[in-house]
Structures are given as structure tokens and as C-alpha cells.
Amino acid sequence: MWLIAKRDVLDNILSAKFLVGFFLCLVLIPFSVLLNIDAYGDRVLLAQQEQAQAERQLQETRVYSRVRPEIVKPPEALSVFSKGISDQVGHRVRVQLGEKPLLAEGTVQTHDNPLLTAFFSTDFSGVILIVMSLLALIFSYDLCTKEKEDGTLRLQLSNSLSRATLLAGKVLGVLLTLLPILVFCYLLSALIVLVSPRIALSGLEWQRLALLFIASMLLMMCYSMIGLLVSTSRKSSVPSLVICLFIWVLTVFIIPNAATFIASSFVKTESRDNLDAVIADLHKERSDLIREHRKQLPEPDLYLSMWSYSGGDAEYEDYGCTRLYFENVREQAAFTAPLFIDYADKKWPYQRSWWESLQHQRHISERLALLSPAGMFTAITNAVCYADASSQELFMERVRQYRETFIQYFIDQELFTDFRYVTPVEPADMMTADQMIYRLSGGEFRTMNALTEWGSRQADPFAYFGKLRQGDVHGIKPDDFDYLNLDDVPRFQWEHRTVLTGMQTVMVRALALILVTVILFYGAYLAFMRYDVR
Amino acid sequence: MLKAVILREIQNHLFNLRFQIGILVVVSAFAIGTISSLKGQEHRMLQYTDFESQFRENMREQAESNVGRLAVDKRIYLMKPRQNSFIADCKETYLPNVIEFSAWEVSTFMNKRGSANPFLNKFQEMNWTFIVTVIMGFLVLLFTFDSVSGEKEAGTLSLTLSNPLSRGTVLFGKWVATVLTTMIMLVLGILISMLVVTISGQTVLTAGLILEIVGFILFAFIFFLNMAAIGLLASVMTRSANVSLLICLSAWLLFAVIIPNSATFAAKRFFSIVSSQAVDERVDQAYDDLNNNAPEGSWSYRGSDPFYPRHELRADLMMKRMEARQRILKPHIQEMFRQFERTRMATVASPICLFEYLSESAVGGGYTRFRKTWDDMHLYQARLLQYFKDLDAADDDSPHWYNPVEDISTTRKPVPFSSVPLFQETAPDISNRIDAALIYVLVCVLYTVILFALSFVVFIRYDVR
Numbered sequence: 001m002w003l004i005a006k007r008d009v010l011d012n013i014l015s016a017k018f019l020v021g022f023f024l025c026l027v028l029i030p031f032s033v034l035l036n037i038d039a040y041g042d043r044v045l046l047a048q049q050e051q052a053q054a055e056r057q058l059q060e061t062r063v064y065s066r067v068r069p070e071i072v073k074p075p076e077a078l079s080v081f082s083k084g085i086s087d088q089v090g091h092r093v094r095v096q097l098g099e100k101p102l103l104a105e106g107t108v109q110t111h112d113n114p115l116l117t118a119f120f121s122t123d124f125s126g127v128i129l130i131v132m133s134l135l136a137l138i139f140s141y142d143l144c145t146k147e148k149e150d151g152t153l154r155l156q157l158s159n160s161l162s163r164a165t166l167l168a169g170k171v172l173g174v175l176l177t178l179l180p181i182l183v184f185c186y187l188l189s190a191l192i193v194l195v196s197p198r199i200a201l202s203g204l205e206w207q208r209l210a211l212l213f214i215a216s217m218l219l220m221m222c223y224s225m226i227g228l229l230v231s232t233s234r235k236s237s238v239p240s241l242v243i244c245l246f247i248w249v250l251t252v253f254i255i256p257n258a259a260t261f262i263a264s265s266f267v268k269t270e271s272r273d274n275l276d277a278v279i280a281d282l283h284k285e286r287s288d289l290i291r292e293h294r295k296q297l298p299e300p301d302l303y304l305s306m307w308s309y310s311g312g313d314a315e316y317e318d319y320g321c322t323r324l325y326f327e328n329v330r331e332q333a334a335f336t337a338p339l340f341i342d343y344a345d346k347k348w349p350y351q352r353s354w355w356e357s358l359q360h361q362r363h364i365s366e367r368l369a370l371l372s373p374a375g376m377f378t379a380i381t382n383a384v385c386y387a388d389a390s391s392q393e394l395f396m397e398r399v400r401q402y403r404e405t406f407i408q409y410f411i412d413q414e415l416f417t418d419f420r421y422v423t424p425v426e427p428a429d430m431m432t433a434d435q436m437i438y439r440l441s442g443g444e445f446r447t448m449n450a451l452t453e454w455g456s457r458q459a460d461p462f463a464y465f466g467k468l469r470q471g472d473v474h475g476i477k478p479d480d481f482d483y484l485n486l487d488d489v490p491r492f493q494w495e496h497r498t499v500l501t502g503m504q505t506v507m508v509r510a511l512a513l514i515l516v517t518v519i520l521f522y523g524a525y526l527a528f529m530r531y532d533v534r
Numbered sequence: 535m536l537k538a539v540i541l542r543e544i545q546n547h548l549f550n551l552r553f554q555i556g557i558l559v560v561v562s563a564f565a566i567g568t569i570s571s572l573k574g575q576e577h578r579m580l581q582y583t584d585f586e587s588q589f590r591e592n593m594r595e596q597a598e599s600n601v602g603r604l605a606v607d608k609r610i611y612l613m614k615p616r617q618n619s620f621i622a623d624c625k626e627t628y629l630p631n632v633i634e635f636s637a638w639e640v641s642t643f644m645n646k647r648g649s650a651n652p653f654l655n656k657f658q659e660m661n662w663t664f665i666v667t668v669i670m671g672f673l674v675l676l677f678t679f680d681s682v683s684g685e686k687e688a689g690t691l692s693l694t695l696s697n698p699l700s701r702g703t704v705l706f707g708k709w710v711a712t713v714l715t716t717m718i719m720l721v722l723g724i725l726i727s728m729l730v731v732t733i734s735g736q737t738v739l740t741a742g743l744i745l746e747i748v749g750f751i752l753f754a755f756i757f758f759l760n761m762a763a764i765g766l767l768a769s770v771m772t773r774s775a776n777v778s779l780l781i782c783l784s785a786w787l788l789f790a791v792i793i794p795n796s797a798t799f800a801a802k803r804f805f806s807i808v809s810s811q812a813v814d815e816r817v818d819q820a821y822d823d824l825n826n827n828a829p830e831g832s833w834s835y836r837g838s839d840p841f842y843p844r845h846e847l848r849a850d851l852m853m854k855r856m857e858a859r860q861r862i863l864k865p866h867i868q869e870m871f872r873q874f875e876r877t878r879m880a881t882v883a884s885p886i887c888l889f890e891y892l893s894e895s896a897v898g899g900g901y902t903r904f905r906k907t908w909d910d911m912h913l914y915q916a917r918l919l920q921y922f923k924d925l926d927a928a929d930d931d932s933p934h935w936y937n938p939v940e941d942i943s944t945t946r947k948p949v950p951f952s953s954v955p956l957f958q959e960t961a962p963d964i965s966n967r968i969d970a971a972l973i974y975v976l977v978c979v980l981y982t983v984i985l986f987a988l989s990f991v992v993f994i995r996y997d998v999r
Contacts, residue, residue, distance in 0.1 A: 020780040254669065365654055
């Protein structure tokens with residue numbers, strides 16, 4: 001058996017096929033790896049910028065209502081090998097009270113020019129899939145037919161050699177011919193990764209890369225078996241080749257693509273517009289409640305804020321107000337913040353149901369893609385490289401958990417009802433209306449009424465406000481205060497996973513691939529037993 | 535004599551296993567592809583109709599209460615799903631499909647949220663273009679790779695040439711015969727597809743559609759000629775069919791995988807443009823400058839009194855802000871268009887890409903359509919603005935201080951909705967399409983002629999023994 005394998009390997013290695021295959025890998029692998037390292041490097045830069053900006057924004061807050069951490073997911077280094085959907089799903093999430101994180105923001109592919117999404121791009125595993133499946137078929141399509149045509153098959157079988165041994169030897173020969181090419185591809189890409197300054201893999205990632213290699217071996221074996229089966233069931237080489245090439249185009253290019261296309265046509269997703277409408281209704285309901293509550297609050301003595309901000313996520317920031325005004329804002333916030341959290345929970349079932357309809361569509365498309373070994377392989381590589389939907393969902397789930405911890409911290413510290421939620425001004429330093437007018441007008445007016453009375457006598461309605469700029473008062477604008485110390489606020493941790501994270505689906509697919517390979521081999525074995533060698 | 539060669543070759547093809555499997559795959563792909571395409575179209579249409587009626591309703595409400603609101607509100611126009619997308623979808627799922635505008639400006643374009651499921655792998659719809667490029671392009675190579683080297687191996691080539699036949703005739707005959715055989719498949723597939731379309735009743739067969747189909751077939755013909763020339767060249771270059779096959783497969787990988795997939799990289803490296811982030815920063819900078827230099831009181835607002843003099847200050851400021859933004863954004867958008875077009879030109883080395891762009895012009899979709907709609911939208915916006923200004927001029931309760939974001943200092947009267955100009959998207963007309971296709975046709979024809987001439991020269995010296 002080993003003798004046969006050795007002879008076949010020698011034969012193959014000296015053939016034009018081997019040269020061309022080798023050459024294809026030599027061109028395609030660096031091409032795909034370099035392109036993707038380049039894209040990865042850009043994404044790392046972008047993520048670093050965004051991370052720095054998010055950090056700055058978080059640190060430069062003076063009130064707790066503006067503490068809304070933005071989480072930036074660092075790009076996966078392994079996406080260089082298989083990028084899956086990583087370009088299409090976002091990588092940024094802002095943690096908010098009024099929104100449970102559902103989808104991430106900031107998709108890479110629309111970052112600079114949305115038109116460019118019309119172009120596709122491939123990756124290392126895509127190249128491995130195309131080239132290895134092709135080579136496996138090309139080396140195996142004429143396993144029996146060629147020897148039969150040459151007449152050597154008869155000669156060999158006239159020796160004391162069982163057909164099974166001969167077949168096993170030949171299969172071994174093909175696999176041993178392909179293995180160096182595959183190893184070469186991986187070594188070459190590993191070398192590029194090691195040399196490139198723009199990427200560094202961790203130990204865990206190297207282990208995942210080894211898994212990728214195993215998956216590629218499975219793919220190679222599966223396609224060799226396809227070629228073998230075709231070869232043993234045909235009498236001459238040319239039809240066998242034609243069938244193999246059709247199978248190649250069908251399984252590698254058509255079925256995985258058609259699977260997604262058919263799923264996207266036949267499996268309906270819920271309409272995003274409807275979801276938006278439902279959410280808009282809930283938001284309206286929420287604003288009505290807030291308005292109602294606001295009406296019931298006692299009026300502040302002076303409707304004046306020297307610096308004011310209010311944002312869309314129960315955010316308030318005020319400076320230069322009277323104590324009663326601050327009290328009013330604080331009560332608004334104390335009502336609004338929990339209400340936002342409630343409404344995030346109310347919106348969630350609708351959002352989740354829309355999200356699930358998208359996932360359902362994806363599930364169907366993945367099931368359909370299982371019709372082709374190439375589809376199985378792609379699903380495996382995407383999962384191994386953390387570039388599939390479940391990896392993204394793992395991240396989003398972590399972000400949602402973090403949001404809960406974050407909110408819990410606010411509740412534990414009773415921040416929603418604290419003045420620090422809306423202003424850094426110490427309660428002891430808050431003034432009455434008269435005190436404030438006195439100081440703002442630089443001592444010209446002792447009471448609020450005096451100024452109002454003076455203002456009503458002036459022709460220019462803005463004269464009133466002019467008077468408020470006379471005094472040089474400390475503590476009425478943001479710059480007068482320090483930033484908050486946020487050391488105690490829980491931070492988001494995106495801990496790294498073990499080698500086996502998310503491997504359940506991978507195992508299922510890999511087993512399916514092995515099963516297909518075994519069945520194919522068995523089929524080929526049966527066919528070869530009955531093969532007419534004349 | 536040529537006719538005899540062609541007939542013989544066609545016969546050869548027809549009884550060949552490749553043809554039999556090929557036609558099976560092609561016909562089923564046409565049937566399955568069209569059925570799915572129509573199904574997807576149905577769904578898209580439903581969503582579009584919902585969106586569009588909402589859009590109209592919103593405009594009507596605003597027109598009938600306050601035309602000022604109608605003028606300043608930003609709204610998004612959603613492009614209608616194309617009826618002929620079963621021929622070529624031109625990647626419209628991924629291209630921008632909404633345009634944001636108000637009466638004052640056409641501000642931006644984007645891909646509407648919910649257009650594509652982000653969790654799905656990117657895919658090409660299995661429409662006519664996909665079948666022609668991926669399946670039939672491959673078939674043509676399968677037909678031609680051994681047409682010379684195979685005959686040589688079989689020994690029939692020397693026999694053929696022993697007849698009073700010039701080598702040119704033989705090669706030409708093979709070329710034409712392959713393309714004709716493929717055309718038979720294509721026409722059969724198209725007939726099946728049209729049968730499905732007619733039965734579904736979703737699309738009516740109009741003269742325009744027939745013209746588009748004819749255009750598509752014509753472009754497919756050029757594409758097949760090109761691919762067949764590549765196959766022939768590979769075939770005459772070697773003495774063994776096995777080697778020509780390897781050359782063909784490598785060529786196919788180059789055209790179908792390498793070139794199309796390196797486009798994004800080419801765009802980023804060779805035709806890079808300023809990032810949208812940098813543009814946003816410039817806009818913010820311009821806003822800050824204008825805000826800081828705005829006269830005192832520009833932000834004062836008095837809702838009850840449109841004639842409050844400070845409204846004019848802010849109207850002026852807002853107008854300047856809009857103009858400043860447009861001055862930065864417009865060139866940037868033109869840069870984006872240029873980047874996209876250049877990237878396309880960089881991929882024309884692949885006949886498969888070429889055919890994709892040609893089929894886009896044939897059906898009037900994709901980028902060609904987007905660009906036309908984008909330009910038309912500007913014309914419409916000018917019309918809407920003129921309409922609004924006329925209304926404003928006739929209103930004595932308005933101070934006529936144009937403000938592109940607030941309705942305070944211009945007319946706020948209700949108007950009948952029927953008088954409001956609406957945007958009617960028109961498909962690119964024949965001259966638009968020819969404009970878009972011309973360069974690609976020229977490249978494709980030139981490319982084909984060179985390839986065939988090359989294979990002719992090589993064949994003349996071919997050792998037929």
C-alpha cells in the first residue's frame with residue numbers, strides 16, 4: 001500500500017497539475033492574507049482612535065447623568081483568515097439606560113464610502129476552499145480511469161494485490177500529494193503574519209489556527225473522496241473530469257451562494273420600519289409620562305440656568321441655577337432615569353423579535369448551505385475565527401450584562417436621586433433666587449424682584465439678561481468644576497475565551513463533514529470493487 | 535466551408551456530456567433563480583409600499599397644516615425595487631438606496647437600515663447575470679479548453695486540416711460554434727425564466743423590458759466571445775488538453791475570484807479619499823467658526839412673532855451653515871463617485887466584471903440608476919424650493935427670511951397636497967445606458983479581438999502532428 005502511495009505521490013509531484021496548484025497557492029495565499037492584514041491594520045487603527053475618544057468622553061464628565069460608556073470591540077486578529085460577517089456587523093456600543101444593546105454601531109464596510117460595499121472581497125479560508133477543493137478534484141478525478149486507459153490498472157491487479165489495498169494506496173497517494181500544498185499554504189500565511197508588523201496573534205489564536213488547519217484537512221479529504229467516487233464510477237477520464245468540475249462549481253460557488261439567496265428570498269424578516277414605528281410610539285408614550293410628571297413638580301423660583309444641557313438618554317447637566325431649580329431638575333432626572341430603564345425593557349421584546357427574524361433567516365441559509373461541503377467548511381472557519389453571528393451575539397450578550405451591572409451600580413449608589421446626577425454644584429453652595437441675582441448682577445440688585453421690576457421698565461427686553469453678566473461668579477459654568485472620579489464605576493471586560501469557545505456548532509459541522517467523507521469513500525470502495533478494469 | 539465547420543462543431547458540443555450536464559445546471563439555475571428572485575421582489579415591494587405610503591402621508595399632513603414644515607423637514611426617499619431585478623440585481627441590496635433631502639438641499643445617501651440582513655454572508659442573487667458570469671462563463675471555458683489540444687491528442691486535428699481548409703477558418707469556426715452553442719443554452723434558460731415570470735404575473739412584458747432583454751443577450755454574446763477566445767488561446771498554447779485545462783482554470787480563478795475580490799483593496803490603496811470622519815470634522819469646524827462669528831442675539835427665538843428681527847440673524851446664520859456644509863460635502867461626494875468609478879475601471883481586466891457592468895446598463899440599475907436618481911433628485915429639490923419660495927413670496931404674513939432648518943420666518947400656510955411637486959423617479963433612458971455601457975463595450979471588444987488574434991497567430995504555427 002505504501003509503495004503504491006509513494007509511487008502515486010512521485011507521479012503527482014512531477015506533474016503539471018502539481019506545479020500549477022503550487023503556483024496558484026503561491027500567488028493566492030499571500031494575496032489574500034496581505035489584503036486582509038492590511039484591512040485588519042486599518043480597523044485596529046480605527047478601533048484605537050474610537051477607543052481613545054470613548055475613553056476621553058467618559059473621563060471628561062462632570063455629572064453622573066453623562067456617564068454613558070462607549071464600548072469598542074477590538075477587531076479579531078483571526079478575521080484575517082476568515083472574516084465572515086465581521087465587516088457587516090458593527091463594533092461599537094454605547095451603554096444607555098433607554099436602550100438594551102441589540103446591534104452594534106459602526107460597520108466597517110460603510111466607513112468611508114458606502115458605494116464600495118458593492119464590491120466583494122475574499123479571505124484566506126475562501127482561497128483555501130477554492131484552491132484545495134479544486135486541486136483535490138483534479139488529482140483524484142482520474143485515479144482509476146487514467147490507469148485503466150493506460151492499461152496499467154490491469155497489470156497492477158494481476159499482482160497479488162487486493163483491490164482494497166490498491167484503492168487505499170491511491171487515496172493515500174492523493175492525500176499525501178495535497179498535504180504538502182496545504183501545509184505550505186499555512187506555513188506561508190503564518191510566516192506572513194509573523195513578519196508583518198501590523199498583526200500579532202496570541203497563543204490562543206495560534207491554537208484556533210491549528211483548528212482551522214484541521215478543518216482544511218477535512219475539506220481536502222472530502223473533495224478527494226468526491227473525485228474518487230466519480231472516478232470509480234466512470235469508464236474514462238474526460239467525462240469524469242467534466243463531472244468533477246461541475247461538482248466543484250456547483251458546491252463551491254453556486255450552492256453556498258444560492259443558499260443565502262434562497263433563504264433571503266423565501267424566509268421573510270420582520271420589517272425594520274414597523275419596528276421603528278412601534279418604538280417611536282413607545283418613545284412618545286414615555287415623553288408624555290415625563291411631561292405629565294414635570295407639570296406636577298413645584299415651580300422653581302427662578303427659571304434660569306447659566307449653562308444647561310439635556311440629552312436623549314435621561315441626561316441633564318446644569319450650572320448657575322437656584323437651589324429650587326436644581327431640585328426641580330434632580331426630581332425630573334430621578335423620575336426619568338428609571339422610566340428609561342423600564343421602557344428599554346418594554347421595547348426589548350419587539351426588538352428581540354425583529355432580531356430573531358434576522359437570525360432565523362440566517363439559520364435557514366446556513367442549513368441550506370450544508371448541502372455543500374464548502375458551506376460546511378465556511379461555517380466552520382467563520383466560527384473558528386470568531387467571525388460568525390454567534391461570536392457577535394456572545395459579545396452583545398456581554399455588553400447587555402455589563403449594562404445591567406452598570407445600572408445596578410447607579411442604583412446601589414443611589415445616583416439617580418442624587419444632585420451629582422445633574423450637577424457638580426455642592427448642595428451647600430446652592431443659592432436662593434435673591435442670592436443669585438445679587439451675585440450675578442455684581443451687587444447691583446439685592447433681590448430678584450428688584451431686577452424684574454427694573455427690567456420691565458427697559459425698552460430692550462435683553463437688558464435684563466445683560467445685568468446678569470456683570471458679576472464674576474465662580475461655579476456657574478462647567479469649567480469651574482473638576483471631572484468626576486469614575487474609578488468605582490464598573491468597567492467592561494471583554495475576556496478572552498478558551499480554545500473551545502463556540503465549538504459546539506463547529507463540532508457538529510465537522511462531524512457532518514467527516515460523515516460525508518466516509519460515506520463517499522465507502523461508495524467509492526463499493527464502486528471500485530465492481531470496477532471493470534479491462 | 536466555414537458553415538460546415540461550425541455545424542460540425544455545434545453537433546460535437548450538443549452530444550457532449552458537458553453540454554448535457556451544462557444545460558441541466560443552467561436551466562435549473564434559471565428556474566430556481568427566477569422563482570426566488572420574484573419571491574424576494576414580492577417581499578421588497580410590500581415593504582416599499584408601506585414605506586412609500588407613510589412617506590406620502592407624512593408629506594400630506596405637513597402640506598395641509600404648514601408648508602413651512604414641509605420645506606425644512608429632512609425626509610428620505612427610498613428607491614423603488616426594480617421590476618427587472620430578476621435579470622440583474624446589480625448588488626442593489628448593498629448599494630445606497632435612500633437619498634435624504636429637504637426643499638433646501640439634497641444632503642446625503644445611504645443604504646437604508648433593514649435593507650440587508652447583516653448576519654447573512656454577503657451573496658450574489660442568482661439572477662441572469664450570475665448564471666451567465668459564474669456558470670456559463672465557466673461552461674464556455676469547459677467547451678473550448680480542449681478544442682485544439684484535445685483534437686490534436688485524438689489525432690483528428692491533422693485530418694481536419696488535410697481538407698482544403700485554412701487554419702483561420704477552423705479556429706474561427708470553433709470559436710463561433712462554441713458561442714452559438716452557449717447562446718442556445720442561454721436562450722433556453724431565458725425562455726424558462728420568462729415563463730416563470732409570466733406565470734407569476736408580477737411583471738408585465740413590455741416593449742422596454744424586451745429591449746432590455748435583447749440588450750442583455752447582446753452583451754452576453756460579447757462576453758461569451760471573450761471567454762471563448764480565452765479558452766481557445768489556452769488550447770492553442772499547449773500540446774496537451776490537461777495543461778490547457780489548468781491554464782483555463784487558473785484564468786477563471788483570476789477573473790472570477792482574484793480580480794473582483796481585490797477591488798476594495800485597490801480602492802483603498804490606489805484611489806484613497808479623505809475619510810468621512812475627517813469630512814465631519816471639517817464641517818464641525820466650519821459650524822464653530824460661523825457660530826462664533828455670528829452677531830449677538832442670533833439664537834434668540836420668539837415663537838409668537840415671525841417678524842422678530844433676530845430671526846433674520848439666525849436665518850442668515852443657518853443659511854451660511856448649510857452652504858458651508860454643502861461646500862465641503864459636495865466635493866467629497868463627487869470624490870466618492872470618482873473612487874467608485876475608478877475602482878470599477880481597475881477591475882475591467884476581468885471579463886466577468888465587465889459583463890456585470892454591462893448588464894447593469896442593460897437593465898438600467900445599480901450604480902447607473904443611483905447616479906441618475908441622485909442627479910434627478912437635485913433637479914427636483916430645486917423645483918420644490920422654487921415652489922416654496924413662490925408660496926412664500928405670495929404670503930404677506932411671512933417676513934421672507936429664508937431659513938433652511940426652521941419654519942419660523944417663512945410662510946406657514948397650509949396648501950393643498952395636490953399642488954406640491956412630488957419626485958418621480960425615472961429609469962435611466964437609453965442614452966444614459968449607452969453612455970454608461972460604451973466604455974465597457976469598447977474594452978470588451980478590444981480585449982476579445984486581441985485574444986482571438988493572439989490565438990490565431992499561435993494556431994498558425996501550431997504543430998498538428
